[in-house]
Amino acid sequence: MKTITESFGSMVFDERVMKATLSASVYSSLEKTIHEGARLDATVADAVASAMKDWAVLRGATHYTHWFQPLTGITAEKHDSFITPSPDGGVIMEFSGKELIKGEPDASSFPSGGLRATFEARGYTAWDPTSYAFIKDNTLCIPTAFCSYGGEALDKKTPLLRSMEALNRQALRILRLFGNSTAKYVHTSVGPEQEYFLIDKEMYLKRKDLVYTGRTLFGAKPPKGQEMDDHYFGVIKPRVAAFMEDLNQELWKLGVLAKTEHNEVAPAQHELAPIYTTTNVATDHNQLTMELLQKTASRHHLVCLLHEKPFAGVNGSGKHNNWSMTTDDGSNLFTPGATPYENAQFLLFLCAVIKAVDDYQDLLRISVATAGNDHRLGANEAPPAVMSIFLGNELTSILEAIETDTPYFAEKRSKMKLGVDVLPKFTKDTTDRNRTSPFAFTGNKFEFRALGSSDSIACVNIMLNTAVAESLKIYADRLEHAKDFPSALHAMIRKTIKDHKRIIFNGNGYDDTWIREAVKERGLLNYRTTPDCLPHLLDQKNVELL
Numbered sequence: 001m002k003t004i005t006e007s008f009g010s011m012v013f014d015e016r017v018m019k020a021t022l023s024a025s026v027y028s029s030l031e032k033t034i035h036e037g038a039r040l041d042a043t044v045a046d047a048v049a050s051a052m053k054d055w056a057v058l059r060g061a062t063h064y065t066h067w068f069q070p071l072t073g074i075t076a077e078k079h080d081s082f083i084t085p086s087p088d089g090g091v092i093m094e095f096s097g098k099e100l101i102k103g104e105p106d107a108s109s110f111p112s113g114g115l116r117a118t119f120e121a122r123g124y125t126a127w128d129p130t131s132y133a134f135i136k137d138n139t140l141c142i143p144t145a146f147c148s149y150g151g152e153a154l155d156k157k158t159p160l161l162r163s164m165e166a167l168n169r170q171a172l173r174i175l176r177l178f179g180n181s182t183a184k185y186v187h188t189s190v191g192p193e194q195e196y197f198l199i200d201k202e203m204y205l206k207r208k209d210l211v212y213t214g215r216t217l218f219g220a221k222p223p224k225g226q227e228m229d230d231h232y233f234g235v236i237k238p239r240v241a242a243f244m245e246d247l248n249q250e251l252w253k254l255g256v257l258a259k260t261e262h263n264e265v266a267p268a269q270h271e272l273a274p275i276y277t278t279t280n281v282a283t284d285h286n287q288l289t290m291e292l293l294q295k296t297a298s299r300h301h302l303v304c305l306l307h308e309k310p311f312a313g314v315n316g317s318g319k320h321n322n323w324s325m326t327t328d329d330g331s332n333l334f335t336p337g338a339t340p341y342e343n344a345q346f347l348l349f350l351c352a353v354i355k356a357v358d359d360y361q362d363l364l365r366i367s368v369a370t371a372g373n374d375h376r377l378g379a380n381e382a383p384p385a386v387m388s389i390f391l392g393n394e395l396t397s398i399l400e401a402i403e404t405d406t407p408y409f410a411e412k413r414s415k416m417k418l419g420v421d422v423l424p425k426f427t428k429d430t431t432d433r434n435r436t437s438p439f440a441f442t443g444n445k446f447e448f449r450a451l452g453s454s455d456s457i458a459c460v461n462i463m464l465n466t467a468v469a470e471s472l473k474i475y476a477d478r479l480e481h482a483k484d485f486p487s488a489l490h491a492m493i494r495k496t497i498k499d500h501k502r503i504i505f506n507g508n509g510y511d512d513t514w515i516r517e518a519v520k521e522r523g524l525l526n527y528r529t530t531p532d533c534l535p536h537l538l539d540q541k542n543v544e545l546l
């Protein structure tokens with residue numbers, strides 16, 4: 001039996017495989033394409049395709065597919081075999097650079113938002129070299145973007161890649177102003193926590209409402225729900241543990257960094273959390289995770305429910321989108337440091353997020369708007385539909401001091417004393433966590449908790465990346481022409497705080513008093529249902545942003 005280190009990524013054409021199978025010149029050229037956005041040469045594509053095919057065939061692959069993410073919320077694939085007829089009546093296995101780079105699936109039968117008519121059928125898939133190819137079900141899957149004959153994006157990957165590039169461009173401008181001349185690129189990193197329910201397949205088939213809608217529509221409440229909260233972090237039952245072990249093995253083979261697993265609050269509810277990776281790859285991996293959750297459950301005579309609110313009276317399932325910004329040398333731009341009140345670069349990036357969330361709270365709500373999620377938001381640890389940012393006491397106090405131009409006195413970091421000598425003492429965090437906040441700062445990242453469990457994480461990250469990129473662009477445009485950079489920087493931060501402090505709220509998001517204050521006094525939006533918020537996607541400021 002293979003060890004985890006041996007099996008991890010064994011079905012992925014990653015950099016380890018590239019180094020072993022490609023010439024030094026081809027590998028170097030491909031690396032520049034992946035990490036620096038350089039144009040891919042046709043001869044390099046042919047060499048990569050040949051090596052990719054040989055590697056895949058050796059592992060049992062017979063077909064290849066351009067694996068893409070149309071606007072259906074799930075993935076799509078059209079399989080072609082590697083076979084090519086040979087003159088002697090047999091076949092040979094071939095795969096060219098042209099086939100690697102471009103595919104031509106029918107584009108007329110996918111959702112397009114009215115961009116295309118049925119008779120305008122041609123579409124293209126284009127290889128995304130920033131996300132590794134992998135083998136699934138004896139098929140080489142090549143992650144691709146999907147667009148129409150006219151170049152309109154018909155998928156979620158294309159706008160996601162555009163948003164990442166926009167944020168990278170503007171973040172680098174800001175870093176250059178702070179004297180950082182070495183960073184080559186800035187990417188957003190995401191770690192999406194995935195919640196789900198597991199129920200026995202035989203019992204599931206007896207409930208037609210579950211079969212047809214993914215949730216119960218009627219019935220008596222169970223004699224025991226989550227009243228005692230004894231399921232949360234409880235001992236994992238053997239049947240579920242066997243499922244999780246099987247799932248981990250499948251995910252690890254595909255390079256998915258599955259890290260944490262535990263029982264969630266509701267009976268039969270569980271969670272899987274991966275290690276952070278770039279947003280593009282994290283999105284691909286989360287789509288694979290949802291697919292494998294359901295496939296693996298079926299092998300164990302279970303059914304995995306990804307519906308946001310499958311059962312009344314207990315917690316629904318969400319997907320916490322942990323989001324941060326990191327340079328190519330590993331520097332997290334949301335790390336406050338030991339003295340965040342003196343860290344001007346951190347404060348400016350923090351303000352960019354505050355401004356973005358306030359300016360585009362409607363887009364963030366739209367990004368998580370589904371009929372299933374409407375049932376979940378506002379109770380049982382799901383945040384309300386009103387967008388707000390939790391910063392905690394320390395950061396809030398720092399921003400208040402900057403706004404009022406008064407001295408800030410840092411809170412002394414105390415040690416936790418548990419009253420037992422044998423237990424280790426550790427430094428207490430300067431702020432608590434807020435489980436009711438839709439957008440919470442949690443040390444060196446933001447956790448967007450409003451995302452539904454069945455949703456693609458692409459939409460929310462498209463909105464978030466693009467909105468923050470706009471904030472950074474506004475800052476860079478002004479600061480690049482400033483005669484006195486420190487004074488202009490201080491004024492910029494102070495103005496952002498004054499203009500957008502209404503979005504900061506550290507209290508109880510479930511309190512009716514807060515909802516009234518948010519809407520009536522602060523002017524924040526409260527779109528409780530999907531029909532309430534979707535029309536605002538076409539508001540002029542949102543159209544101009546996207």
